[in-house]
Amino acid sequence: MPAQTVENQVNTRFGPSRRFCVAPMMDWTTTHYRYLARQLSRHALLYTEMVTTGALIHGDTSRFLRHDAAEYPLALQLGGSNPQELAHCAALAEQYGFDEVNLNVGCPSDRVQNNMIGACLMACPDKVAEGVRAMINATGLPVTVKHRIGIDGRESWEELCEFIEKVSEAGCRTFIVHARIAVLEGLSPKENRDIPPLKYDWVYRLKACYPHLEIIINGGIKTFDECRQHLEHTDGVMLGREAYHNPWLLAGVDTEFFGQPGPARSRHDALRAVLPFIQDELDRGVYLSHMSRHLMGLFHGQPGGRQFRRYISENAHKPGSGIEVIEQAMARVPEPDVSLVVPA
Numbered sequence: 001m002p003a004q005t006v007e008n009q010v011n012t013r014f015g016p017s018r019r020f021c022v023a024p025m026m027d028w029t030t031t032h033y034r035y036l037a038r039q040l041s042r043h044a045l046l047y048t049e050m051v052t053t054g055a056l057i058h059g060d061t062s063r064f065l066r067h068d069a070a071e072y073p074l075a076l077q078l079g080g081s082n083p084q085e086l087a088h089c090a091a092l093a094e095q096y097g098f099d100e101v102n103l104n105v106g107c108p109s110d111r112v113q114n115n116m117i118g119a120c121l122m123a124c125p126d127k128v129a130e131g132v133r134a135m136i137n138a139t140g141l142p143v144t145v146k147h148r149i150g151i152d153g154r155e156s157w158e159e160l161c162e163f164i165e166k167v168s169e170a171g172c173r174t175f176i177v178h179a180r181i182a183v184l185e186g187l188s189p190k191e192n193r194d195i196p197p198l199k200y201d202w203v204y205r206l207k208a209c210y211p212h213l214e215i216i217i218n219g220g221i222k223t224f225d226e227c228r229q230h231l232e233h234t235d236g237v238m239l240g241r242e243a244y245h246n247p248w249l250l251a252g253v254d255t256e257f258f259g260q261p262g263p264a265r266s267r268h269d270a271l272r273a274v275l276p277f278i279q280d281e282l283d284r285g286v287y288l289s290h291m292s293r294h295l296m297g298l299f300h301g302q303p304g305g306r307q308f309r310r311y312i313s314e315n316a317h318k319p320g321s322g323i324e325v326i327e328q329a330m331a332r333v334p335e336p337d338v339s340l341v342v343p344a
Contacts, residue, residue: 015142016073021045023240024077033294034071039270040250043258053080065096075100079117083134090135105147108182108192119182122151125163129170136171144174150181174214204233245297292316304333
């Protein structure tokens with residue numbers, strides 16, 4: 001596809017709905033989790049794990065970008081800062097059928113900092129803008145940015161606005177804002193998800209100051225009630241750990257946020273819909289334990305849920321384990337006679 005100008009890109013490509021999104025999470029939002037998630041919600045926007053530009057350019061590109069068509073709408077998240085590499089990988093995202101390409105400016109780990117990836121780029125708005133401009137000119141896909149509200153040493157409101165303004169001038173119209181700063185020295189990635197205080201009001205204020213931009217809020221959101229409150233001030237919500245550890249939450253998304261019935265009547269039905277995909281992956285040589293770990297939260301809080309998890313934990317890793325392990329684990333959970341109850 002020919003490169004589009006920034007003006008055409010901004011005015012014509014809005015991409016999928018971001019009213020409700022599931023955050024990119026390393027080792028968690030794999031194709032196997034995403035396939036399960038799609039049996040629960042047709043409309044939630046799903047994101048891949050972060051993939052670095054180096055991995056795509058110098059590694060097994062097809063393996064990193066492989067996904068099932070059932071996962072759409074689906075966004076690819078990139079980690080990188082070199083404009084030429086980002087442009088190349090943005091073009092790959094379009095080639096492989098993704099609906100959006102997102103730039104990670106939020107990951108606080110030391111490993112990615114050393115490669116000028118993630119939250120450290122909050123200190124370099126001109127560099128982010130250059131990368132975004134290159135991506136936009138390389139693809140017809142919407143190009144979005146996921147970032148923090150600041151980093152240690154650069155955490156003022158004025159500096160956040162400088163970042164937003166420079167990156168939006170490069171053509172980005174969608175900002176996914178984790179409402180915490182990232183502390184790059186002194187806190188681990190895990191601590192950075194909890195210790196810096198949430199400042200939701202800053203994200204609300206961004207939307208008020210830049211009404212022409214799409215602002216999606218992220219960070220610490222767990223319930224639909226919280227989502228509704230945030231949607232009074234922003235264009236969309238992004239959930240991370242809650243959507244992974246309690247995936248049945250997604251079964252209410254289509255009804256609550258899109259006014260349409262969801263695909264799953266029950267947890268059992270959703271899991272049965274995943275079994276053919278698991279079998280296909282087993283036939284490709286994927287170990288059952290690599291897939292079953294993403295199913296562990298499906299019966300969270302349900303009678304028999306603990307037995308379901310225990311059976312998988314004790315058996316999925318055994319040589320030759322197949323879908324019978326999942327079926328036998330599922331049989332330990334009483335199946336309800338009622339149809340879908342929308343999660344609260």
